[in-house]
Amino acid sequence: MPGILFAQKEEHYLAGAVPEVDGKVVFSKTIKAPSLSQEQLYEAMLSWAGDYYNGEKNRVVYQKPEEGAIACLGNEYIVFSSSALSLDRTTINYLMRIVCVDQRCDLEISGIRYEYNVSYQKQPEKYVAEEWITDKIALRNNKLLRVPGKFRKGTIDLIDKLFVDATNKINGLVSASASAAAPVTAAAVPAVTSQTAVVTPVVPVAPVVAATPLIAATTTAAAQAQPEVLPVQANVPAGYKAVAADKIPGNIIRMMQNDQMMITVSNGQETDFATLSSGGVGYAFSKPVAFCITESGKHIASLIESASSYTLSFYTEAYRDVLDKNKDNRSKDPDRIQNSGLTLITTSNGNKAFSEAWMIIECKKISLSQQNGTAGAPANGSKILLGEIQNVWIK
Numbered sequence: 001m002p003g004i005l006f007a008q009k010e011e012h013y014l015a016g017a018v019p020e021v022d023g024k025v026v027f028s029k030t031i032k033a034p035s036l037s038q039e040q041l042y043e044a045m046l047s048w049a050g051d052y053y054n055g056e057k058n059r060v061v062y063q064k065p066e067e068g069a070i071a072c073l074g075n076e077y078i079v080f081s082s083s084a085l086s087l088d089r090t091t092i093n094y095l096m097r098i099v100c101v102d103q104r105c106d107l108e109i110s111g112i113r114y115e116y117n118v119s120y121q122k123q124p125e126k127y128v129a130e131e132w133i134t135d136k137i138a139l140r141n142n143k144l145l146r147v148p149g150k151f152r153k154g155t156i157d158l159i160d161k162l163f164v165d166a167t168n169k170i171n172g173l174v175s176a177s178a179s180a181a182a183p184v185t186a187a188a189v190p191a192v193t194s195q196t197a198v199v200t201p202v203v204p205v206a207p208v209v210a211a212t213p214l215i216a217a218t219t220t221a222a223a224q225a226q227p228e229v230l231p232v233q234a235n236v237p238a239g240y241k242a243v244a245a246d247k248i249p250g251n252i253i254r255m256m257q258n259d260q261m262m263i264t265v266s267n268g269q270e271t272d273f274a275t276l277s278s279g280g281v282g283y284a285f286s287k288p289v290a291f292c293i294t295e296s297g298k299h300i301a302s303l304i305e306s307a308s309s310y311t312l313s314f315y316t317e318a319y320r321d322v323l324d325k326n327k328d329n330r331s332k333d334p335d336r337i338q339n340s341g342l343t344l345i346t347t348s349n350g351n352k353a354f355s356e357a358w359m360i361i362e363c364k365k366i367s368l369s370q371q372n373g374t375a376g377a378p379a380n381g382s383k384i385l386l387g388e389i390q391n392v393w394i395k
Helices: 038-052 146-181 252-257 300-306 317-325 336-340
Strands: 027-032 059-064 069-082 087-101 104-116 125-128 261-266 271-276 279-284 287-295 309-314 344-346 352-354 359-370 382-394
Touching (some): 038 069, 038 087, 038 146, 069 146, 087 146, 104 146, 146 382, 261 287, 271 287, 271 336, 287 300, 309 352, 309 382
Antiparallel strands (some): 059 069, 069 087, 087 104, 104 125, 261 271, 261 309, 279 287, 287 382, 309 359, 344 352, 359 382
């Protein structure tokens, strides 16, 4: 039985975080996949559901391919706290419904109930979501009450994780489909969304254009119309200006496709960098995000695994030789930075980048998800790195 223990910012759990439909707690999410058919989506979601819901009480209970419908019974632990001497957790049971149609997958979680073992009686306490985690029950003066509040937080975290995992599955297929359909495309990003959001792709997948892209219209040169510059801020690298994330120049997608983006990661003792070929920017979970596809076989992969933040930097064609040379860094080379001819700089947050870049995006890692097992994926495996955009600096 899987368990989950992680936390998000307090605001994420307050008023409106637990949606109600006709008096019932119902979490829902729509994942849009413009390039995929109902059959493709159904097969992808059935595979995901079969992998996740594979126990006696945690299982797929309904399949109807012609309707694109799947139903699963969830039974798992939510861990509130854990130590060598104590374990505070509850069992959560729920029903997940999945309906796939052309270009879209709808997920719904309802029927949530809990069994909570307590020390003062042999039988567990039993609760239903409608009487335990709603705004009316779990909040007072828009603050979480201690006991129902922890159930509310744990439930929201679990729902978020399930929706993110399902989105990753679909967008891995979107990425593979786009790669097969066009010579060069930006890979699709696994959107990280709240339980109440209807999600759209955060990056255009040729030939479809995202309905609400983060970036401006594409142009053909880095020296396009100047983006909005933020007020002068401290801790901006010398020679750069800080800009808002939603003002990132529109040619960013083209540059990601043309091997003009580098990722730089440091753990304080070691720094490495590599040229990447796929990525995008957009909004996920109401935050500006950037994503990129990394290959597991590169030396930098181990640094990415352990890193909490990193930078993406962009270069003009004048640095083509350096970009091409560092597309396939599969071994450790302590002289790589020195031999690159680039000038290493350190941001105020301790991340590394190069001063030759015309734009630097500083990111906080959100997730690193495996992309293996999809058609068209590299033989050595690849991972989707998703990060919240913290800073954008442009020369």
